[in-house]
Amino acid sequence: MSNAADPVAWVRRRLGYEPAQPALFIQALTHRSAAGDNNERLEFLGDAVLNLLLAEYLYRRFTEADEGTLSRLRSSLVSGEALARVAARIQLGEVLALGAGELKTGGFRRESILADALEALFGALYLDGGLELARRVALELMEPALAGLDELAELKDPKTLLQEWLQARGLALPRYQVEGVEGESHAQHFRVSCEVPALTQRTWGEGSSRRRAEQSAAAALLARVNP
Amino acid sequence: MSNAADPVAWVRRRLGYEPAQPALFIQALTHRSAAGDNNERLEFLGDAVLNLLLAEYLYRRFTEADEGTLSRLRSSLVSGEALARVAARIQLGEVLALGAGELKTGGFRRESILADALEALFGALYLDGGLELARRVALELMEPALAGLDELAELKDPKTLLQEWLQARGLALPRYQVEGVEGESHAQHFRVSCEVPALTQRTWGEGSSRRRAEQSAAAALLARVNP
Numbered sequence: 001m002s003n004a005a006d007p008v009a010w011v012r013r014r015l016g017y018e019p020a021q022p023a024l025f026i027q028a029l030t031h032r033s034a035a036g037d038n039n040e041r042l043e044f045l046g047d048a049v050l051n052l053l054l055a056e057y058l059y060r061r062f063t064e065a066d067e068g069t070l071s072r073l074r075s076s077l078v079s080g081e082a083l084a085r086v087a088a089r090i091q092l093g094e095v096l097a098l099g100a101g102e103l104k105t106g107g108f109r110r111e112s113i114l115a116d117a118l119e120a121l122f123g124a125l126y127l128d129g130g131l132e133l134a135r136r137v138a139l140e141l142m143e144p145a146l147a148g149l150d151e152l153a154e155l156k157d158p159k160t161l162l163q164e165w166l167q168a169r170g171l172a173l174p175r176y177q178v179e180g181v182e183g184e185s186h187a188q189h190f191r192v193s194c195e196v197p198a199l200t201q202r203t204w205g206e207g208s209s210r211r212r213a214e215q216s217a218a219a220a221l222l223a224r225v226n227p
Numbered sequence: 228m229s230n231a232a233d234p235v236a237w238v239r240r241r242l243g244y245e246p247a248q249p250a251l252f253i254q255a256l257t258h259r260s261a262a263g264d265n266n267e268r269l270e271f272l273g274d275a276v277l278n279l280l281l282a283e284y285l286y287r288r289f290t291e292a293d294e295g296t297l298s299r300l301r302s303s304l305v306s307g308e309a310l311a312r313v314a315a316r317i318q319l320g321e322v323l324a325l326g327a328g329e330l331k332t333g334g335f336r337r338e339s340i341l342a343d344a345l346e347a348l349f350g351a352l353y354l355d356g357g358l359e360l361a362r363r364v365a366l367e368l369m370e371p372a373l374a375g376l377d378e379l380a381e382l383k384d385p386k387t388l389l390q391e392w393l394q395a396r397g398l399a400l401p402r403y404q405v406e407g408v409e410g411e412s413h414a415q416h417f418r419v420s421c422e423v424p425a426l427t428q429r430t431w432g433e434g435s436s437r438r439r440a441e442q443s444a445a446a447a448l449l450a451r452v453n454p
Binding site: 043066070188 | 267270271272275278283286292293294297298339353
């Protein structure tokens with residue numbers, strides 16, 4: 001049975017680390033459906049650890065990338081799908097304690113359980129050995145995904161694509177204008193228009209930041225002039 | 228003029244820290260509307276620094292709180308409003324470089340500019356002096372908000388309230404069931420039902436996680452039985 005594997009031996013073998021506090025790692029590898037202390041609190045912490053490690057990694061590696069690109073690259077690394085891929089590579093599923101009901105779960109619910117446990121493991125690594133230990137393991141485990149980032153970083157966003165499309169035709173740049181903002185300051189919703197007078201075109205976009213709303217409006221305009 | 232203040236002297240006075248790399252702090256205190264390197268990349272990094280510091284702080288202080296409560300407490304600390312309050316207390320506005328167009332901006336747009344600059348400052352502190360320096364400053368600056376957390380932690384969530392309401396009446400616990408999940412794994416949307424057979428009541432809730440959808444369904448049921 002997969003639950004019977006020894007989590008501490010697995011950590012030693014798969015992560016190359018000898019836990020000082022084995023209980024932390026047993027907890028990180030215990031889903032809430034199983035008996036015992038589960039990994040939800042460690043997942044909360046580990047998610048933040050991983051986010052910082054990747055933010056710093058991307059900040060240092062992509063010195064010319066703007067905040068939007070950095071943010072997009074990080075999302076690609078910490079998506080449930082990406083984390084589940086890492087978890088599968090280190091066969092985390094073989095050592096994760098699950099309740100009987102969850103053992104037969106397949107598909108994407110299983111993916112999300114594995115991704116959560118991987119985050120919890122980073123919480124345990126951080127508490128047990130500090131940020132540098134968590135960094136070493138994260139960069140090692142995520143190496144395949146990190147290797148693919150250059151290509152992803154070069155994918156242009158809709159605003160850049162629209163600008164280039166217009167410049168190639170000698171047309172003036174689009175005008176973006178905030179048409180409305182709703183919600184309190186921590187949960188705003190923006191509505192922005194994008195106008196290209198030379199083409200007598202105007203589109204609208206919405207989003208949780210001005211930047212996102214502009215990207216959405218630019219994408220709509222591009223779709224109209226260059227389907 | 229507010230822009231004329233010396234950012235490095237301000238960091239020394241307000242944060243009690245002598246920057247090793249003054250340029251980092253000048254950049255953190257430069258909004259994108261001003262000339263020069265702006266603070267958007269540092270804000271991306273600083274947001275992650277602050278999130279980790281607060282996650283760890285809450286994890287260690289609220290040892291019995293579940294992930295949902297920890298997450299709720301952190302949101303209250305890092306909301307634009309909460310950060311703008313901290314920024315106002317240290318008079319960050321007096322040293323922030325803004326373009327002419329933004330100088331007269333008031334209200335909540337100004338709040339969000341200040342909150343972003345505060346996050347950028349944590350990015351600069353982290354790069355210049357490491358996580359421990361950022362931690363010292365964060366816990367000091369946020370002390371007033373941290374002092375109010377106990378009260379906030381005791382506010383119960385709808386699922387707990389519903390459970391207690393039913394138990395007080397000797398009724399069986401509600402049954403939650405996922406009725407639908409949409410979207411890719413990194414951007415899911417859940418629809419959940421909450422049923423209390425003894426009351427022949429059933430409500431629905433939606434949210435970006437099963438937990439959030441359940442809370443929303445529980446709140447709807449509570450509102451119906453206990454307006």
